[in-house]
Amino acid sequence: MAATTTVSSASPIPGSRSFLSRLREGDEIARVVTFLFAASVVLVTALLIFALWQGSALARHKFGLHFFATRVWDPVFDQFGALPFIYGTLITAVVSLVIAVPLGIGAAIFLAELAPARVSDTLEFFIDLLAAVPSVIYGLLGVFIVVPLMRDYLQPGLKNTLGFLPLFSGPAYGVGFLTAGIVLAIMVIPYIISVSREVLLSVPRDQREAALSLGSTRWEATWKVVVPFARTGIMGSIFLALARALGETMAVTMVIGNTPTISASLFSPGYTIAAVIANEFTEATGDLYLGALIELGLVLFLLTFILNGLARLLMVVTAQRGSSRAHA
Amino acid sequence: MKRIAGIFLAALVVASVASAQALLINGAGATFPYPIYSKWFDEYHKNNGNIQINYQSVGSGAGIKQVTAGTVDFGASDGPMNDEQLKAFQDQHGFGILHFPTVLGAVVPTYNIPGVTGALNFTPEALAGIFLGKITKWNDPAIAGANQGVSLPSAEIVVVHRSDGSGTTYVWTDYLSKVSTEWKDKVGKGTSVNWPVGLGGKGNEGVTGQIKNAPNSIGYVELIYAVSNNIPYGSVKNSSGAFVKADLASVSAAAAAAAKTIPEDFRVSITDPASKTAYPIASFTWLLMPAKFSDVGKRDALKGFLKWMLADGQNYAEQLSYAKLPKEVIAKEKKALDSIQ
Numbered sequence: 001m002a003a004t005t006t007v008s009s010a011s012p013i014p015g016s017r018s019f020l021s022r023l024r025e026g027d028e029i030a031r032v033v034t035f036l037f038a039a040s041v042v043l044v045t046a047l048l049i050f051a052l053w054q055g056s057a058l059a060r061h062k063f064g065l066h067f068f069a070t071r072v073w074d075p076v077f078d079q080f081g082a083l084p085f086i087y088g089t090l091i092t093a094v095v096s097l098v099i100a101v102p103l104g105i106g107a108a109i110f111l112a113e114l115a116p117a118r119v120s121d122t123l124e125f126f127i128d129l130l131a132a133v134p135s136v137i138y139g140l141l142g143v144f145i146v147v148p149l150m151r152d153y154l155q156p157g158l159k160n161t162l163g164f165l166p167l168f169s170g171p172a173y174g175v176g177f178l179t180a181g182i183v184l185a186i187m188v189i190p191y192i193i194s195v196s197r198e199v200l201l202s203v204p205r206d207q208r209e210a211a212l213s214l215g216s217t218r219w220e221a222t223w224k225v226v227v228p229f230a231r232t233g234i235m236g237s238i239f240l241a242l243a244r245a246l247g248e249t250m251a252v253t254m255v256i257g258n259t260p261t262i263s264a265s266l267f268s269p270g271y272t273i274a275a276v277i278a279n280e281f282t283e284a285t286g287d288l289y290l291g292a293l294i295e296l297g298l299v300l301f302l303l304t305f306i307l308n309g310l311a312r313l314l315m316v317v318t319a320q321r322g323s324s325r326a327h328a
Numbered sequence: 329m330k331r332i333a334g335i336f337l338a339a340l341v342v343a344s345v346a347s348a349q350a351l352l353i354n355g356a357g358a359t360f361p362y363p364i365y366s367k368w369f370d371e372y373h374k375n376n377g378n379i380q381i382n383y384q385s386v387g388s389g390a391g392i393k394q395v396t397a398g399t400v401d402f403g404a405s406d407g408p409m410n411d412e413q414l415k416a417f418q419d420q421h422g423f424g425i426l427h428f429p430t431v432l433g434a435v436v437p438t439y440n441i442p443g444v445t446g447a448l449n450f451t452p453e454a455l456a457g458i459f460l461g462k463i464t465k466w467n468d469p470a471i472a473g474a475n476q477g478v479s480l481p482s483a484e485i486v487v488v489h490r491s492d493g494s495g496t497t498y499v500w501t502d503y504l505s506k507v508s509t510e511w512k513d514k515v516g517k518g519t520s521v522n523w524p525v526g527l528g529g530k531g532n533e534g535v536t537g538q539i540k541n542a543p544n545s546i547g548y549v550e551l552i553y554a555v556s557n558n559i560p561y562g563s564v565k566n567s568s569g570a571f572v573k574a575d576l577a578s579v580s581a582a583a584a585a586a587a588k589t590i591p592e593d594f595r596v597s598i599t600d601p602a603s604k605t606a607y608p609i610a611s612f613t614w615l616l617m618p619a620k621f622s623d624v625g626k627r628d629a630l631k632g633f634l635k636w637m638l639a640d641g642q643n644y645a646e647q648l649s650y651a652k653l654p655k656e657v658i659a660k661e662k663k664a665l666d667s668i669q
Contacts, residue, residue: 075493076516147541173486173527174541258491258528269527275491279530282359282387283493283519285407290389 052298059291067295073260073276075284080292082299084260088177088270089303092252093245095181095266096188101238103185104192105227108234111193112200113222124197131190139254142183147174147255150182155267166264175257178266183255184248188241195240199233200226232319239311246304249274273300350380351629357383357391357404360433360495360550361613364648365404368641372633379629388495389519395425395616401626403616406433406495407502407519408595423620426668427594428634428661429612431642431650434551434579435499436561436609440539441466441481448562449474449571452507452600452608455564458485458546459504460511461525466544474565481544488538488547491528493519499611500548503599551579552649566608567600574607579651582606587656594661610651620669627668634665 022028059067063080070081111120151174158168203226211221227234249272257269258279273296284290355365362385369381386394388405395403396417408427418424437450454470457463463470466480490497501517515521527542529535532553539545551574554561563571572578585603590596600608615634621627638658645652653661 072522074522075520076518076522079522143537143541151541171484175527175538253491253530254534258530259523259526271528279492279528280520281493283389283495285389285392285413285519 048301049298052294052301056291056295056298058288059295062288063292063295067292068299071260071262075280075286075289078286078288080289080295082273082296084262085271085273085276085296086299086303087262088256088260089246089272089274089300091177091266091270092180092184092256092272093242095178096184096245097238097242099182099185100189100192100241104189104237104241105196105234107189107193108196108200108237109222109227112197113226114218120197124194127190127193127197131194135187135248135251136254138183138187139251141186142179142251142255146179146183150174150176150179159267167266170263170265170267172267173257173269175255175269176265176267177256177263177270180252180256180270180272181266183251184245187248187251188244191241191244192237195237196230196234199230199237202233203229232315235311235315235318239308242307242311243304246307247274247300249278253278273297273303350378351625353379353381353402353626353629354400355381355383355391355402355404355615356386356394356400357616358388358406358495358613359385360406361404361431361650363552364431364645364650367644367648368633368637371641371644372636375636376629376632379633381633387493388498389493392616395618398618401621402618402630404430404614405616406611406613407498408614409616421618421620423618423669426617426619426664427614428617428664429594429614429653429657430637431645431653432579432583432598432610432612433495433499433650434574434582434607434610435496435503435548436551436554436574437546437548437564438536438539438554438559438561439546440543441483442543444478444480445560446478447560447573448478449565450562451565452503456504456508456511459487459489459524459526460508460514461487474571483544486542486545487523487526488529488535488542488545489523489526490520490531490535490548492530492534494531495519495611495613496532496548496550497521499599499609502597502611503609506597506600551575555649564608566604566606567602568604570604572605572607574609576646576649576651578605578607579610580654582608582610583612583651583657584654587654587660590657590660592660592664594657594664612653617668619667631665631668635662638662 019028059080063070067080067082068086069083070079071083072079072081073084074080111123115123151172155172155174159172162168207225207229208221211225212218216224252272253275256271256275258271258275259269260271260276261268263270277293277296281293284293362383365383369383373380383404388407391403391405392409392413394400396413409425414425437455439448451470451474454463454474457468457470464485465482466485467482472480498517498519501515501521504515505512505517515524527538529538529547532549535547535549536553536557536559539547549559553559561574563573565571581603582598582601585601585606586596586598594612594614596612598610598612617630638653638661642652642658
């Protein structure tokens with residue numbers, strides 16, 4: 001509190017004052033304190049990895065890399081493999097993005113570019129509200145509405161029309177990869193809309209005006225100028241959504257069927273990493289069992305890490321391409 | 329700033345003074361007996377104001393872990409600790425962990441078959457076959473044979489099981505392991521197992537929800553849950569050949585049948601007992617006590633609680649739908665209490 005006032009009245013030539021006077025005026029204290037806050041982020045990440053690494057030691061030594069390739073999860077006979085859970089985590093995330101990305105970006109474009117400001121702001125309020133709904137509520141929505149709808153209408157419908165595809169075959173239980181993906185999509189759409197809308201709104205006005213003055217239609221200006229300009233931010237919103245989809249636990253476990261299977265059919269019940277940890281951690285009695293669950297946590301961390309890294313890379317690449325085109 | 333710090337300090341002092349007044353005992357473990365445990369600890373605190381027992385229902389596995397590590401004064405579990413776990417503790421501390429049965433619970437098969445309203449009869453072979461994925465249709469002779477006069481559809485059976493690790497699953501799979509060698513060899517018993525077929529639901533409510541949602545499904549839930557939510561459930565054939573529907577009397581009968589041969593350490597499975605009136609899928613739930621306490625005050629308080637639990641405490645069981653311990657077991661436990669040092 002005291003620091004802010006001194007900072008604003010700070011001497012224009014930094015370094016001209018002694019360390020002691022800087023300390024007295026609060027500059028140095030503010031620097032150290034804020035540095036510690038920033039460093040705590042790194043510290044927490046390091047602690048997370050350390051804890052997961054330590055806790056999974058037994059399982060890592062026992063199973064090695066086979067952990068990633070084994071399909072069996074048998075707590076009774078101490079056989080543990082992560083493959084069905086990795087598969088389920090990725091599939092549900094992909095399904096959710098396939099649904100959520102077009103819907104979310106479409107809605108964001110409408111809100112930012114086409115809707116009157118009053119409509120846009122009102123809707124934004126509801127979208128922010130949706131983003132703040134606890135996931136267990138979405139799980140209930142899934143159990144009571146999505147699952148019966150899936151079992152009675154959508155799954156039979158898909159089977160009758162596209163049943164020749166392996167994606168839409170097998171018995172319709174209502175729960176499964178597709179249902180989990182749909183519930184996840186409902187959960188992540190608000191993120192995509194909210195962030196994308198902000199990004200689209202921050203595109204400079206002259207970009208639009210330039211496009212319009214060159215004779216493009218409203219839609220052409222939006223789609224060919226504004227959206228590419230905002231591409232990096234929109235990507236950011238998608239990766240935020242992906243991160244949420246990968247780690248979502250409660251809503252997924254309520255609708256996915258909780259069976260470690262690898263199946264081409266989206267109707268099949270499955271399992272995700274986050275869901276199995278939440279389900280089995282409390283009653284995991286053996287040391288190896290517990291270790292395997294913690295190693296699953298490590299795998300999820302790695303998965304998020306890798307996907308985040310890829311996202312960064314993609315953003316850097318597209319940003320470079322975008323700026324080089326803009327300068328050309 | 330100073331004022332806020334002052335308030336914090338005052339709050340800390342007040343909190344520590346308040347907690348110093350009562351003897352605080354911490355326990356953790358099974359979720360299944362949590363309703364009666366919290367009732368017991370509450371009632372006991374009312375009668376003995378100086379003793380406050382905290383119980384966290386973190387799950388049987390965590391209960392065993394925490395009592396072994398010494399982070400709580402006692403643990404609780406729906407399945408007994410195994411020999412390795414007990415030996416590891418004994419080797420480390422020089423004294424063991426004692427098991428004290430508190431109440432009994434049962435697990436019942438529940439189902440949703442359109443057009444079938446009455447209670448179905450299940451043979452052990454039928455249950456094992458269904459959960460192994462070998463009996464796939466409701467009109468299979470193994471099911472229909474025990475249900476003369478009920479028209480069962482030729483629909484595919486949808487199997488539902490618990491997805492979360494649970495004592496309920498332990499009792500259910502313990503029973504299936506006893507009645508089916510194939511189950512014992514292929515699947516075994518545990519709080520979570522590698523299910524040959526079926527969908528997983530989280531908690532009793534998840535299983536029930538899944539069953540309500542899916543026609544022609546079967547699953548298993550705790551008796552207490554089925555009773556308090558009016559969920560229909562079937563009878564199971566016991567080892568004497570009688571079809572018994574689970575209720576408090578038939579569950580207590582299962583314990584009474586096992587009481588004669590109960591081992592000194594009380595670690596016993598009472599599924600599939602030899603008794604005409606017993607319901608075959610029942611189990612004790614246990615409190616886990618270290619055999620030696622360094623804190624004499626805590627030891628005496630817990631011994632006092634256990635004595636009360638075995639006498640007056642048992643009267644609270646039935647109103648909460650738990651079956652009481654049989655007299656023989658209570659007498660044995662009172663004796664075992666003396667060995668806590």
